[in-house]
Amino acid sequence: MFAMVTTVILYVAGFVFLYGVIRLAVRHALEEMETRRVQAERAEELSVARDRTMLRENGFLTGN
Numbered sequence: 001m002f003a004m005v006t007t008v009i010l011y012v013a014g015f016v017f018l019y020g021v022i023r024l025a026v027r028h029a030l031e032e033m034e035t036r037r038v039q040a041e042r043a044e045e046l047s048v049a050r051d052r053t054m055l056r057e058n059g060f061l062t063g064n
Contacts, residue, residue, distance in 0.1 A: 055062055
């Protein structure tokens, strides 16, 4: 009987532990994804600004 109770307790504790680990991993992945999205947007904005500056300084490249 003691073995059965111990087995059930460890079984339930294992599921609770796995749930916590999976939840933590998903939260970390979502935070990382948001950080990368913000960095990609910032890089795109910098690229557009750099292109505008380059074309303004080198107007002959635009064909006008």
